[in-house]
Amino acid sequence: MLVTLKQIAEQLGISITTVSKALKDYPDVSKKTRKLVRETASLLHYKPNSFAVNLRTKESKIIGLIIPVIVHHFFSSVIKGIISQAEKKGYLVIILQSDESYELEKKQIDLLLSKRVDGILISLANGTGDFKHLTEIIEQETPLVMFDKIAKVVKCSKVIIDDRKAAYIATKHLIDIGCKRIAHFRGALLPQNSIDRFLGYKKALLDNNLEYDPSLIYVNECGDMSFEEGKENARQLLKDHKDVDGIFINTDLVAIGAMTEFAKLGVKVPEDISIVGFSNWFMSSVISPSLTTINQPGFEMGKKSFKILYKEIKDRKMNKSISYKEVVLDTDLVIRESTKRKL
Amino acid sequence: MLVTLKQIAEQLGISITTVSKALKDYPDVSKKTRKLVRETASLLHYKPNSFAVNLRTKESKIIGLIIPVIVHHFFSSVIKGIISQAEKKGYLVIILQSDESYELEKKQIDLLLSKRVDGILISLANGTGDFKHLTEIIEQETPLVMFDKIAKVVKCSKVIIDDRKAAYIATKHLIDIGCKRIAHFRGALLPQNSIDRFLGYKKALLDNNLEYDPSLIYVNECGDMSFEEGKENARQLLKDHKDVDGIFINTDLVAIGAMTEFAKLGVKVPEDISIVGFSNWFMSSVISPSLTTINQPGFEMGKKSFKILYKEIKDRKMNKSISYKEVVLDTDLVIRESTKRKL
């Protein structure tokens, strides 16, 4: 059986109170007792029962993370950032995958709250259009930090990139190299970053005297930003618009799907169509042609998100008031072979 | 504040005992009381305090997972398999990344044990050569299942593939298409699957009357199976052996690194050198030339590992004796463009 304070106390003929205090370095324990207790504890391989500690202290030292997809270069980088930072602070991380489903996301938040995690980190599912489940977290006084796919109206800390600006830069790059008819694969409609990237794309066109043509926007309402999605959109695009010479594609994986389809259909990238992706997945640097894309700092986003959450957990514990933060991380355009100046 | 049993009891003027029983569907509660209690509970949004439940029931409904790398196609697939299966059974998963370090792995096991997780799933770090920390898990009566990178000597359930056979088939494929001088990028020395894959490679050579030449084995002692590792090995190989016409490379990412370097140095794949990878990462299907590789079922491995762990947790709870299982999952050779019959 596992060792308890009681057993140490009995073995030494002292009280449980004193044992507990000695192990927690309370000043009102004699050096001699402290030493004795510590020795006995390590001899017996004593480990505090965290169930009891949790119940007493009302904290679990566990946080919850809900993420749309796990097998995903960007999101797995975020996970790594969160876990590595949490570990440093003595926190463990429970990970759940919402699979882009609002229903699942709701259930998972419920699960985490009933587990009494100390805080929650979330990147919203594409299907999430209602935010009651999120405000519930805050009402329960559980710190919440949203990252990447956020809801603007929810009052909590957020870690994001400037999607509008990044999309603007991506589109501007296509314009700069001479593209005249630029399509946009947008993905789902709802997520804030889908909205912002679209707005950035549109603004870049208008600022540069290019016509904005809604029929050049490809939306995948309930999509999952997959390779297949890219292939389908590419096929459709060739049917609809033979004159497109550039595409700004939401997420590298979709862009790679499109490029694969184009290669199959004999459309040359970048000669016929230049392509800019979004996210800078590792694979984008090793495919051929390599993909011009927006570098999105996943690891840093994860780290920063945990740091903010940690501070809120501490502040709440101290009964300090919490001021929500909104951190915007830098992105940059990585120019590779999929975009080339028109002659 | 959060609602407790006591509050429901007070509100209804009955005992805590009865409230608890009503909510847990004990048969010795009148229908009327049960209904009343349930209604009040849902009205007050009662959620059992899992800290108290844990302490009483001595289980956390949380399992721990230690994995060498997270940003990794195979391992993230395993994670997804584990989480999805665990969720079905009402378990949550804490994930830790060992970063291929034995020291970290040891600390993390300690952490998980002191958190009193109900079970542990692990794939060993490359650096792990000593297994005391693992036997300690078993001594503490915490169910343990190892997957992919296992330690043969540790007595617990395991979920693996037949690495030796898979490597044999990979190497045999190179022989069948006419390769005569086949190198092997092995990665680290210690992991069981590195050993087994090497043995499979060697046996394939010997069975087919090809000379086994130790200088054709490239080991990266403390390696991390990275893209860079593949590039370095490729460079070194060209210096050492100009006559190599095939390579069996441990892990796709290393293979892709090697292919990238070969492309840069003007070595043609598959014309000059045919390459077989291992793992079937998604990116292997979209690069050019696409990579022939061994498909390793990550998602299934994760699912199966959790299923076995779950059964052991249940059996232990029932005081049933536990018989350790060793499950071997199927792999298959996926032939793509990086291997081609010599003329």
Place this chain on the structure above:
DNA sequence: CTGAAAGCGCTTACAG
């Protein structure tokens, strides 16, 4: 410096 006692919020064996 030491320890008895209360309490965190549940579950469950037992009595009535």
Place this chain on the structure above:
DNA sequence: CTGAAAGCGCTTACAG
């Protein structure tokens, strides 16, 4: 059918 009581293993305010 209902409830008083013990106990899971800690922490900590309080008394001595």
